[in-house]
Amino acid sequence: MQPPYGGYMPPAPEAGLAATAGEPIDPAVVKLAEKDAVVEALKTIHDPEIPVNIYDLGLIYDVAMSDDGNVAIAMTLTAPACPVAGEMPQWVADAAAGVEGVGKVEVELVWDPPWNLELMSDEAKVALDMW
Numbered sequence: 001m002q003p004p005y006g007g008y009m010p011p012a013p014e015a016g017l018a019a020t021a022g023e024p025i026d027p028a029v030v031k032l033a034e035k036d037a038v039v040e041a042l043k044t045i046h047d048p049e050i051p052v053n054i055y056d057l058g059l060i061y062d063v064a065m066s067d068d069g070n071v072a073i074a075m076t077l078t079a080p081a082c083p084v085a086g087e088m089p090q091w092v093a094d095a096a097a098g099v100e101g102v103g104k105v106e107v108e109l110v111w112d113p114p115w116n117l118e119l120m121s122d123e124a125k126v127a128l129d130m131w
Contacts, residue, residue, distance in 0.1 A: 014079070018089035018109035022097030032069045033101030039063060041095040042073075048084055052127050054092070058119025061110060063096075065080045070105035071096050076115045 010091055025032075042060055043053040054060060054075070062074040077085055089107045096105040117130065125131045 004075065005094040006103060013060040013077075013085045013109055014104070015109055015111050017066070017106060018075075019107040020105060021090070021093035022071075022103055022105045025065065025101070025103040027069050031066070031101050032067075033099045034129060035063055035065050035116045037099050038065070038071060038096050038102060041099050045091050045095055047082075047088075049076065050078070050128070052120075052124045054101050056121040056127075058121070060090070060092075069101060071102055073105065075107060075109045076108050080111065103122050 008122060010112055015020065023108070039055060039060075042055045042063070044053065045054045045056060047059075057078070059077065060073065060075050062072075066072070073096060075089065082120040083090070091107055093105045093107045096102055096107075097113065117125075120128075122131075
């Protein structure tokens with residue numbers, strides 16, 4: 001299908017495991033990270049087209065911390081044809097893996113439920129003048 005105005009529209013990435021980072025750690029030796037620390041790391045990532053971090057945009061659906069320091073993140077994108085669709089899950093994995101006390105990180109890209117404006121935090125709505 002040709003996108004309107006003759007522009008190129010990349011194919012939507014498939015749902016599923018999209019990125020990994022980090023290495024397993026020994027929780028007996030390393031103090032495990034708190035979920036809040038991982039969330040703060042994710043808030044450093046911004047959608048290049050929207051001046052709000054991806055956490056407040058509502059792109060992060062779940063951050064699951066295991067007893068061994070591993071982290072599983074479920075995320076989505078604002079649109080399947082997002083220009084950074086192939087890169088953003090790795091940005092998320094790398095940011096989470098950079099938190100001290102985090103082991104292996106797996107990021108899953110999901111399309112259900114689809115992202116919508118209701119998923120944004122109040123801070124994001126204010127920043128984007130959508131309040």
